[in-house]
Every structure is written in structure tokens, then in C-alpha cells.
Amino acid sequence: DAVNDAPLPADCATRPAGWQLLEPGFVADADPETDVVRAMLLAHPGGDVSFVATEGDNAVVRSYAGGQWSTLGNVINVNAGNTPAYAGYLARTAAGELVLSAVEFGGVDGTGVYVFRLEGETWTPLGAELSTASASVAGAPLVVFGEQVNVLWSQYFDSETIGKSRINGKRWEGSAWNSLDPPLGQIAGPGASAISPHAAIDGDGRIYLVFAESSQSYIRYRDQNDATWQTLGTGIIGSGAFDPRVALADDGTIYVAYSKSDVESGSAIVVVERYNGSAFQEVVSINEAAGHANIKGLVATGGRVIVAWVEGNDPARAVYVADVAGASIEVLGGAQGSGVVEASFEM
Numbered sequence: 077d078a079v080n081d082a083p084l085p086a087d088c089a090t091r092p093a094g095w096q097l098l099e100p101g102f103v104a105d106a107d108p109e110t111d112v113v114r115a116m117l118l119a120h121p122g123g124d125v126s127f128v129a130t131e132g133d134n135a136v137v138r139s140y141a142g143g144q145w146s147t148l149g150n151v152i153n154v155n156a157g158n159t160p161a162y163a164g165y166l167a168r169t170a171a172g173e174l175v176l177s178a179v180e181f182g183g184v185d186g187t188g189v190y191v192f193r194l195e196g197e198t199w200t201p202l203g204a205e206l207s208t209a210s211a212s213v214a215g216a217p218l219v220v221f222g223e224q225v226n227v228l229w230s231q232y233f234d235s236e237t238i239g240k241s242r243i244n245g246k247r248w249e250g251s252a253w254n255s256l257d258p259p260l261g262q263i264a265g266p267g268a269s270a271i272s273p274h275a276a277i278d279g280d281g282r283i284y285l286v287f288a289e290s291s292q293s294y295i296r297y298r299d300q301n302d303a304t305w306q307t308l309g310t311g312i313i314g315s316g317a318f319d320p321r322v323a324l325a326d327d328g329t330i331y332v333a334y335s336k337s338d339v340e341s342g343s344a345i346v347v348v349e350r351y352n353g354s355a356f357q358e359v360v361s362i363n364e365a366a367g368h369a370n371i372k373g374l375v376a377t378g379g380r381v382i383v384a385w386v387e388g389n390d391p392a393r394a395v396y397v398a399d400v401a402g403a404s405i406e407v408l409g410g411a412q413g414s415g416v417v418e419a420s421f422e423m
Contacts (some may be wrong), residue, residue, distance in 0.1 A: 079270035128164035265289035373421025384421035
């Protein structure tokens with residue numbers, strides 16, 4: 077634009093390249109007798125980083141700011157003596173409020189979805205348990221739009237229809253959880269076995285929802301005043317896709333990423349696609365380590381598209397994070413970790 081750029085801030089100009097330990101030797105370990113099963117990382121615009129890890133009977137949240145780690149709030153154990161919480165998602169509202177979702181057995185009806193808000197030093201439940209009709213829920217991602225907290229999960233239709241599931245979604249509206257659009261917050265896949273929900277919300281409040289069923293993935297959307305969920309393009313993502321993710325760029329471009337089986341190699345690859353206004357087109361396919369690649373995160377912000385995945389053959393599975401650059405990728409710092417079981421990446 078013919079205008080000279082301002083000098084780089086000192087902390088940016090001297091920033092080291094590559095991955096750096098946030099604090100050498102730090103280990104998140106709420107229960108030394110058990111192994112950490114799952115961790116979800118959340119990076120904030122202010123520069124601090126938080127994560128929730130599920131371990132033993134507990135979920136614990138820690139934050140790194142000002143050069144040191146601290147525990148945020150109390151250790152969470154919803155149903156003492158029952159199967160532990162095995163999924164955790166963090167999100168932050170526009171006002172900076174930190175919220176957390178967790179899934180745990182021992183609820184009113186088998187498996188319960190729970191959402192908490194950090195109030196001072198205490199994780200306070202938002203409403204009551206969201207019962208899931210004896211479902212085995214692997215995750216309940218949070219999606220925040222402004223101050224609106226939404227939670228999504230997959231559940232069986234009822235205890236008599238095990239094996240047939242749908243996506244449920246509810247929004248916290250001050251004092252109660254309300255369905256996103258009764259009864260249309262409950263979405264069945266074409267074969268009525270919908271799983272693995274993920275969503276993004278644009279500036280107008282339009283919800284883009286992706287989910288998987290069998291060996292295929294789908295995308296739906298709805299505006300706030302819609303009476304039904306609409307299909308975007310054909311409504312189908314890729315071919316043989318599973319574990320889909322969706323992200324919206326600053327200019328409104330819709331990106332999806334998913335894993336799919338690669339017939340030639342017998343393993344799985346990660347695919348990133350972009351919506352061109354009428355259909356999804358492949359941007360890049362990824363198989364960095366010639367191993368089974370499982371998508372773990374997709375972010376589109378600041379002109380960048382960033383994808384994270386776990387790949388490799390057991391037991392040498394590692395985490396990869398990469399910038400999508402045209403039809404190729406630029407891996408940030410190489411493989412991270414060894415024997416990685418689970419990971420999640422958000423910003």
C-alpha cells in the first residue's frame with residue numbers, strides 16, 4: 077500500500093524459530109498413579125495458553141502466563157467413583173470468560189455431558205447434566221459465538237435404538253440449556269448413525285455443522301431464523317471421510333479437513349478442502365510420515381490456514397502442525413512427541 081510498515085515489536089523481532097518448551101521439565105499430572113489420556117490445548121489472543129487434561133478420575137485445567145504455569149480452578153470429578161471424564165474442550169467467550177465441557181459416565185442416564193464456567197477459583201456447572209440416553213460419547217465440542225456458548229454431541233435416539241445416533245446441540249441462554257432449534261438441533265445422518273460433530277459460527281450467527289457417519293462425512297448449516305438445516309453444496313464432504321473439522325477464515329471462506337482411508341497405501345491421509353461457492357475443492361492432501369494420519373485440528377485466521385494431526389505407525393506416533401501454503405504444507409518444527417495417543421489443537 078506504499079506505506080512503510082511499523083517496526084516489529086521487540087518480542088516478535090527476537091522470537092526464536094520452531095517449537096519451544098513452554099517451561100522445561102513441566103509435567104501435567106493430577107494423579108501420579110495414572111496416565112494422562114487426553115489433552116486439549118487453547119491459545120488465547122493475549123498470548124497465554126491453557127489446556128485441559130483428563131487423567132484418572134479427574135479433569136484438570138492449567139494455564140501458562142507470565143512465564144509460569146498455574147492451575148485454573150479446582151480439579152473436576154463430576155461423579156466420584158464412576159468411570160472418569162474422558163473428554164474435555166476449552167473455549168473463551170468474547171468477554172474473556174473461560175468455559176469447559178466434559179463427558180463422564182455415572183450421570184442420570186448412563187453418560188452425561190457437562191459444561192462448566194470458571195468463576196474465580198471454581199469451575200461452576202452451567203445448568204444440570206445434559207443426559208445422553210446411555211450413549212457412549214467420545215467428545216462434546218464447545219462452539220462460542222460472542223457470549224453464546226453452544227455444545228454439541230452424538231447420542232443414541234433412545235435406549236432402545238443403540239447403534240442409531242444423531243447430533244444434538246444446545247445453547248446456554250442465561251439460565252437454561254435450549255435446543256439450537258427444537259427439534260432441529262437433533263440431526264440424524266442419512267443412515268441415522270451420525271457421530272463426530274464439529275461446528276463453526278460466522279459473524280451473522282450462521283452455524284456450519286460437520287459430522288460423520290460410517291465412511292462418509294457431511295456438512296449442514298442454518299441461519300438463526302431458519303426452520304430447517306440446509307445442505308451446503310451437495311452436503312457431502314470428500315469420499316470415505318471421517319472425523320471432520322470446519323473452520324471459517326476472516327474473509328468468510330469455509331474450510332474443512334478430515335481423515336480418509338488411502339487405498340494405495342492402506343493407511344489414512346488428511347485432506348483439507350475449501351468451498352468455492354458451489355462445491356468443496358481439495359486444497360492439499362497430507363501423509364507426512366507414511367502412517368495412519370488422524371486429523372486433530374483446523375484453524376483459519378489472520379490469513380493463515382493451520383492444520384494439526386497425529387500420524388505414524390504404533391508406537392511411534394507423533395503430532396504434526398502445519399501451515400497450508402497453496403497446494404502444499406509447511407510443517408512447523410517437525411514431529412512432536414512420541415507414542416502420542418490423543419491431541420487437540422485450537423486457537
